Amino acid sequence: MADELVRMERINKFFGRVQALNDVTLSVRKNEIIGLLGDNGAGKSTLIKILSGALRPDSGEIYIHGAKVKMRNTSDAIARGIETIYQDSALVTQLSVARNLFLGREPVKGPRVFDRLDQQAMNEAARQLLKQVGITKDIPSTTPISALSGGERQAVAIARAMHFESELIILDEPTNNLGVEETQGVLRFVRNARDSGHSCIFIAHNIYHVFQVVNRIVIMRRGKKVADDIDPKQTTIEAVERIITGMALAPL
Amino acid sequence: MEDSRVTGQVSLDSPSLRHQMRLARLLRSVVSAPEFGPFVLLVIEIVVFTLRSPVFLSASNISNVLAFTPELGMISLGMTLLMTAGEFDLSVGSVFGFAPIIMWTVYNTHTASLETGFVIAMVLSALIGFINGWMVTRLKIPSFLVTLGMLLVVRGIALYITDGFPQRTWSANSALTNVIVGEFSLGGLRIHASVLWFVLFTVILGYVLTESKAGNWIQAAGGNADAARARGVRVAQTKILLFILTAVISAYAGVTSSIRVSAANPNSGTSYELEVIAMVVIGGTALTGGRGTIIGTVIGVLILRMMRNGIVLVGVPGLAYNIFIGAIILGMMALHSWLERRHRAGT
Numbered sequence: 001m002a003d004e005l006v007r008m009e010r011i012n013k014f015f016g017r018v019q020a021l022n023d024v025t026l027s028v029r030k031n032e033i034i035g036l037l038g039d040n041g042a043g044k045s046t047l048i049k050i051l052s053g054a055l056r057p058d059s060g061e062i063y064i065h066g067a068k069v070k071m072r073n074t075s076d077a078i079a080r081g082i083e084t085i086y087q088d089s090a091l092v093t094q095l096s097v098a099r100n101l102f103l104g105r106e107p108v109k110g111p112r113v114f115d116r117l118d119q120q121a122m123n124e125a126a127r128q129l130l131k132q133v134g135i136t137k138d139i140p141s142t143t144p145i146s147a148l149s150g151g152e153r154q155a156v157a158i159a160r161a162m163h164f165e166s167e168l169i170i171l172d173e174p175t176n177n178l179g180v181e182e183t184q185g186v187l188r189f190v191r192n193a194r195d196s197g198h199s200c201i202f203i204a205h206n207i208y209h210v211f212q213v214v215n216r217i218v219i220m221r222r223g224k225k226v227a228d229d230i231d232p233k234q235t236t237i238e239a240v241e242r243i244i245t246g247m248a249l250a251p252l
Numbered sequence: 253m254e255d256s257r258v259t260g261q262v263s264l265d266s267p268s269l270r271h272q273m274r275l276a277r278l279l280r281s282v283v284s285a286p287e288f289g290p291f292v293l294l295v296i297e298i299v300v301f302t303l304r305s306p307v308f309l310s311a312s313n314i315s316n317v318l319a320f321t322p323e324l325g326m327i328s329l330g331m332t333l334l335m336t337a338g339e340f341d342l343s344v345g346s347v348f349g350f351a352p353i354i355m356w357t358v359y360n361t362h363t364a365s366l367e368t369g370f371v372i373a374m375v376l377s378a379l380i381g382f383i384n385g386w387m388v389t390r391l392k393i394p395s396f397l398v399t400l401g402m403l404l405v406v407r408g409i410a411l412y413i414t415d416g417f418p419q420r421t422w423s424a425n426s427a428l429t430n431v432i433v434g435e436f437s438l439g440g441l442r443i444h445a446s447v448l449w450f451v452l453f454t455v456i457l458g459y460v461l462t463e464s465k466a467g468n469w470i471q472a473a474g475g476n477a478d479a480a481r482a483r484g485v486r487v488a489q490t491k492i493l494l495f496i497l498t499a500v501i502s503a504y505a506g507v508t509s510s511i512r513v514s515a516a517n518p519n520s521g522t523s524y525e526l527e528v529i530a531m532v533v534i535g536g537t538a539l540t541g542g543r544g545t546i547i548g549t550v551i552g553v554l555i556l557r558m559m560r561n562g563i564v565l566v567g568v569p570g571l572a573y574n575i576f577i578g579a580i581i582l583g584m585m586a587l588h589s590w591l592e593r594r595h596r597a598g599t
Contacts, residue, residue, distance in 0.1 A: 075484040090479035092472045094542035103472055104483030106465045115464040 003030045004066065005199050006051070006082070006168055011060035013046055020046045021057070022223040028168060033190060033200040035214035035232070037207065039244055042220040044203050048170055051201075052084035053077035075104075083166035085157045085174060091145045098126035098141040101160050129159040132192075151182025158189045162198065169193055170201045175209050187213050207237050219243050286536030287548040289587045293580070294555050301562035308565055315442040317561050319512065322450035323348075324524060325553040326505040328531045329450075329457045330498035332549040335532055336461065337494050338474030338541025339388060342399040343380065344502040344528060346406035348521030351377050351503030352510030353410045356419035366426050374503055380406060381499030385492030403525065410518040419516040432504075433511045446508045453501065458546035470494065474541025530577065531556050534584045555580065 006028045013021040021043050028034055038044045049055040051062065053071040062069055064080055071077050077084070091100045099106075102122050109118040126141035137152075145153060154174050161169045171190065175183045190200055190213045204210050210217065210232070217230040217240060227243050242248035282288060301308040327344050334341055351373040358369030380402060387398045434445045461467040472480035473487045481487050502521075510516040533539050534555060535548030556577060564570055 074482040078482070078484065090476070090482050092475035092479055092542065094475040094538075095468070095471055099468055099471075103468065103480065104485045106468055108465055115460075115466055117463060117465055117468060119463075 004028075005030050005032075005064070007063040007066075008047070008051060009061045009063065011047065011050060011057045011062075013043075013050065013055065013057050020223055021050075024060075024220070024223070024225050026218060026225065026228075028199050028201060030167075030199055031194055031197060032216060033194050033202055033214045035210035035217045036201055036203045036220070037210060037217060037240065037244055038220035041222075042244075043223040044220055045172065047220070048084065048172055048201065048203065051077070052082060052170060054084075078164075078166070081165065081167035082170065083161035083164070083168070084170040084172065085154065085161065086172050091153055091156060093146040094144060096142045096144055097130070097139065097148075097156055098122040100145055100156060101126050101129065101163065105164065125163070126159075129163055130155070132159065132162070149182060150178050151185045154178070154182070154186050155189060158186075158193065162193060162196065166198065168199045168201065170203075172203050173205065174202075175204055175206060183209065207240060211237060221246055284591070286543070286588065286591070287545055287551060289591070290535050290548055290551040290555060290584065293584070294551050294558075297555060297558055297562065301558065301566060305562065305565040308562055311440040312442075313561070313565070317557060318441070318447050319444055320509075321553060321557045322444070322446040323505045323509045323512075324528060324531065324557065325450050325550065326453055326508075327498070327502045327524065327528045328535075328549050328553050329453050329546060330494075330501040331528050331532050332535070332537050332544050332546055333457060333461060333470055334491075334494045334498045335529075335537050335539065336474050336541060336544030337470045337491050338477065339395040339491055339495070340399070340529060340539075341381075341384060341395065341495060341498045342525045343384065343402035343406055344498060345521035345524035346403045346410070347377050347380055347499050347502040348506035348509070348524055349518055350380075350406045350410040351506045352421070352516035352520075353414055353419060353518050355507055356421050356510065356516045357413055360420055367428055370428060370507065373507065374500055377499045377503035378496050381496035382492060384499065385495030388495070389488035389491050399525075407518075407522075414518045416518060418518070419510075421510050421516050422514045429511045433508050444512060446512070449504075449508075454546060454550055461544060461546055466490070471542060471544070474538075474544075476542070527556065527577075530581050533588075534581060536588060 004027055006026075008024065008026045011021050011024045011026075012019070024043070024047055026047065036044050036048070046055065050057050051071075053074040053076050056072075062071065064082075069080060071080070074084070092103065095103070098119070099122070102125075107118040107121050108116060109121070110116045123141040130139060130141075139148070139152065145156065148156070158169065158171075171186075174186050174190075178186065187209060190202060193200055202210060202214055214232055217227070217232055217235075218225065219227040219230070219240065221244065226246075230240065230243075239248070298308075307313050327348065331341065331344065354376055355366070355369040355373040358364050358372055359366045363369075364372075384395070384398055384402055387393050388395045430445070432445060432449070436443055436445070461470065469480070469485050469487075469490050472483075472485055473490050477487050506521060509520065529539075531552040532544075532549050533552070535545060535550070535552030537544040537548060559576055559580070560573055563573055563576060568576075
């Protein structure tokens with residue numbers, strides 16, 4: 001496929017004698033939002049950790065834009081355009097919004113020896129970005145993350161992924177512990193991300209949230225992929241639930 | 253922030269009101285700064301000592317305070333960066349005693365020139381810092397245990413080399429000793445060159461912490477090391493460099509002290525580590541990492557050094573010194589934690 005962004009091919013992963021992933025193949029196209037569903041212990045998180053470089057598969061390959069890649073750690077994945085946003089998004093709460101956005105890739109001005117942060121540029125870019133991801137409240141770029149709400153933190157993490165041109169943004173339970181309005185915010189960011197040319201993998205326990213934003217639903221059960229091409233517009237939440245719990249066979 | 257909106261547009265246009273509001277906001281940000289509490293304490297301390305003792309603000313006493321303040325001050329600067337990165341170093345006092353022993357032993361035994369001895373002492377201290385950092389980051393042993401072990405090893409080496417006897421340092425009057433701690437007078441004050449070095453280090457390290465890219469990495473490493481690592485921040489490397497910096501600056505402070513007091517005692521610097529950590533946390537740097545302030549540390553250094561000096565002048569028995577230091581630490585910690593909680597709740 002020409003527009004295939006990422007392809008995970010026949011991934012296996014064991015934890016001791018427990019097989020967490022059994023020959024799982026998953027592909028993500030450009031501008032596609034995938035909902036990855038499954039019960040606890042289905043292997044969703046393991047699969048995502050492998051894709052984000054946090055875990056290494058025992059066998060299987062990962063292709064990005066058709067080229068085989070090896071990911072040794074999370075920075076490898078980020079460098080290849082795969083950004084993962086966890087529920088308690090990986091931000092440094094003591095640092096400001098702007099300093100978090102540019103952490104590890106800080107713009108520097110002046111002679112190299114002085115190693116001087118371009119704080120003006122950082123703050124300005126942060127202000128623009130927050131507006132882009134839909135935070136309408138006036139949050140100064142110098143606010144420490146610790147002063148933000150859960151939804152606002154997710155927004156900062158998503159803004160960071162968008163700013164650094166991540167092609168694939170993985171959201172692992174991004175709406176857990178969020179209020180109603182904040183959840184709506186996160187779902188809106190996901191739609192925005194697609195509109196601005198990013199792909200997403202969206203993992204959530206709450207199927208209702210998934211149905212609202214995704215193009216395609218993938219279901220895992222006991223380490224295997226049991227459904228791959230469910231169109232949320234053509235099916236019902238009940239049908240999906242039955243597949244997740246194993247009460248119905250997937251229409252593969 | 254919000255209250256600037258509440259006021260009507262008419263009043264917003266009035267320049268005096270806008271000026272007042274900006275002043276109020278400035279005032280609020282000053283009061284909520286972590287350095288504010290320690291600063292108030294320092295002012296109170298100076299006022300009380302000045303009222304109680306006529307000599308406290310005399311030129312000779314200020315010269316006295318300025319003579320010994322830079323030495324612990326320098327160590328505190330290094331410790332501030334290290335603690336901001338989430339680690340600390342208990343071996344600083346031992347290195348403080350060890351480095352001058354190496355330098356003067358090399359010189360007194362006619363092994364090499366004083367300058368060479370100085371370089372050797374600095375390189376060995378950097379090596380100590382590197383080993384600390386390497387064990388903490390690669391072997392993942394808590395810095396408390398690593399540097400506690402190093403404290404004993406380094407102190408032991410200094411005692412073993414010297415058989416426990418001080419090294420002579422008065423025989424050398426070279427350009428190097430003058431550069432490090434030479435005396436000059438300034439408007440009635442006797443000033444040591446070490447004060448200038450302390451100011452220079454303060455400016456440089458303050459800049460590094462708040463203005464540089466390295467400073468962002470230091471704060472991130474202490475705040476959330478996993479998150480920082482995931483963003484490509486070289487956390488281990490950052491911490492190792494800070495251990496080296498702390499060791500080298502402690503060694504330099506030790507050399508400074510040995511020249512100033514004309515003796516390199518293998519036992520000097522004993523228990524400095526705790527006093528330095530106290531200075532740093534009193535100034536507002538978080539013991540848990542992620543947040544640090546060089547200005548706060550300088551204030552913390554002044555608070556404790558002036559307390560030591562002033563308490564004797566006002567006639568409190570010197571042995572009671574620790575009571576006051578302990579009380580200040582407890583009071584400041586209570587203040588910082590209260591400010592922190594209020595900060596969290598208030599937003």
